[in-house]
Amino acid sequence: xxxxxxxxxxxxxxxxxxxxxxxxxxxxxxxxxxxxxxxxxxxxxxxxxxxxxxxxxxxxxxxxxxxxxxxxxxxxxxxxxxxxxxxxxxxxxxxxxxxxxxxxxxxxxxxxxxxxxxxxxxxxxxxxxxxxxxxxxxxxxxxxxxxxxxxxxxxxxxxxxxxxxxxxxxxxxxxxxxxxxxxxxxxxxxxxxxxxxxxxxxxxxxxxxxxxxxxxxxxxxxxxxxxxxxxxxxxxxxxxxxxxxxxxxxxxxxxxxxxxxxxxxxxxxxxxxxxxxxxxxxxxxxxxxxxxxxxxxxxxxxxxxxxxxxxxxxxxxxxxxxxxxxxxxxxxxxxxxxxxxxxxxxxxxxxxxxxxxxxxxxxxxxxx
Numbered sequence: 001x002x003x004x005x006x007x008x009x010x011x012x013x014x015x016x017x018x019x020x021x022x023x024x025x026x027x028x029x030x031x032x033x034x035x036x037x038x039x040x041x042x043x044x045x046x047x048x049x050x051x052x053x054x055x056x057x058x059x060x061x062x063x064x065x066x067x068x069x070x071x072x073x074x075x076x077x078x079x080x081x082x083x084x085x086x087x088x089x090x091x092x093x094x095x096x097x098x099x100x101x102x103x104x105x106x107x108x109x110x111x112x113x114x115x116x117x118x119x120x121x122x123x124x125x126x127x128x129x130x131x132x133x134x135x136x137x138x139x140x141x142x143x144x145x146x147x148x149x150x151x152x153x154x155x156x157x158x159x160x161x162x163x164x165x166x167x168x169x170x171x172x173x174x175x176x177x178x179x180x181x182x183x184x185x186x187x188x189x190x191x192x193x194x195x196x197x198x199x200x201x202x203x204x205x206x207x208x209x210x211x212x213x214x215x216x217x218x219x220x221x222x223x224x225x226x227x228x229x230x231x232x233x234x235x236x237x238x239x240x241x242x243x244x245x246x247x248x249x250x251x252x253x254x255x256x257x258x259x260x261x262x263x264x265x266x267x268x269x270x271x272x273x274x275x276x277x278x279x280x281x282x283x284x285x286x287x288x289x290x291x292x293x294x295x296x297x298x299x300x301x302x303x304x305x306x307x308x309x310x311x312x313x314x315x316x317x318x319x320x321x322x323x324x325x326x327x328x329x330x331x332x333x334x335x336x337x338x339x340x341x342x343x344x345x346x347x348x349x350x351x352x353x354x355x356x357x358x359x360x361x362x363x364x365x366x367x368x
Contacts, residue, residue: 026050027046027050027264030046031264043261044260048267051265055269055271069270078258078259080216081258084208086234086238089241090238105344107307108304109344109351113352115296120136122289123138123285133155135359136160136164137286138163138293148263153360155360161264166286167322170291170294171294171326179330200250213233215232216235217233219236235354301318308340311336314336317341318345327341327345
């Protein structure tokens with residue numbers, strides 16, 4: 001919506017540059033602190049928190065105190081960068097990690113998707129949530145990507161962001177308890193990057209983004225798929241990376257953090273006091289369903305273990321519904337089959353994001 005001047009007419013008042021500077025600086029400081037504290041995607045979560053506080057501190061009215069929304073060009077660029085980031089997780093070694101186990105892995109991935117959507121539909125029975133928003137909020141995996149594309153597909157991006165990161169935080173916080181319960185300790189990992197970051201020089205990562213982002217966005221527009229700005233670069237980078245064309249190039253760390261911050265701010269700045277009331281009402285039900293999805297995925301992990309002959313811990317880590325990098329760090333620390341765990345996690349993440357537009361159309365048709 002456009003803001004009007006003091007007399008309720010005329011063009012919207014421009015936001016002073018220094019107010020944007022304050023919001024960006026706070027996002028960097030809060031996000032950096034959360035990253036240092038071990039919070040997954042801390043800059044995104046920091047952007048969400050800063051955006052909510054800024055949105056609730058008097059943004060509306062005749063004397064706006066800060067930005068009301070992220071510029072569309074910045075939001076689309078952030079989505080495209082996240083698409084490249086996810087696509088580069090597909091490495092030749094990751095694909096071969098499934099080997100002869102692809103059938104049970106695909107089965108478990110589809111069951112996970114079904115459980116997530118079912119939980120989302122149940123959440124959608126809450127008076128403040130529609131089934132589409134519920135499905136996006138509880139879909140297992142790809143939290144940053146799902147938050148980025150939720151608004152484009154008709155879901156309430158604010159609720160999706162809060163519940164997705166509630167799920168990620170619960171999973172991450174519970175991992176040490178799971179490792180203790182299995183008797184394998186709580187090692188901190190060796191800092192290994194599951195995608196093989198560092199295998200190529202920085203300039204290769206910059207070149208990858210510079211080439212894949214515009215080409216991927218063009219493909220997304222031509223295909224006319226919903227949220228093509230994210231899915232186009234995702235599919236293109238996944239194909240190039242899977243074929244080994246990229247030589248292990250990764251999205252530069254700074255690009256990733258800026259994209260996370262933009263996506264977080266985009267969701268946070270859209271908050272209103274009414275939204276906070278809704279979130280407060282929805283959170284108890286959401287927390288119960290998050291716990292239910294995590295428990296169901298643990299059961300699928302046991303099934304995957306039985307079907308593939310892997311350990312129960314490998315099955316659990318491979319099917320944990322989110323917290324990818326925390327899960328990989330735990331896998332490295334415990335001596336688990338990191339390649340298998342990463343392969344299953346990446347396959348599910350890709351499936352969730354690629355199928356999200358079809359799910360949104362199905363639920364929207366049902367709602368209509």
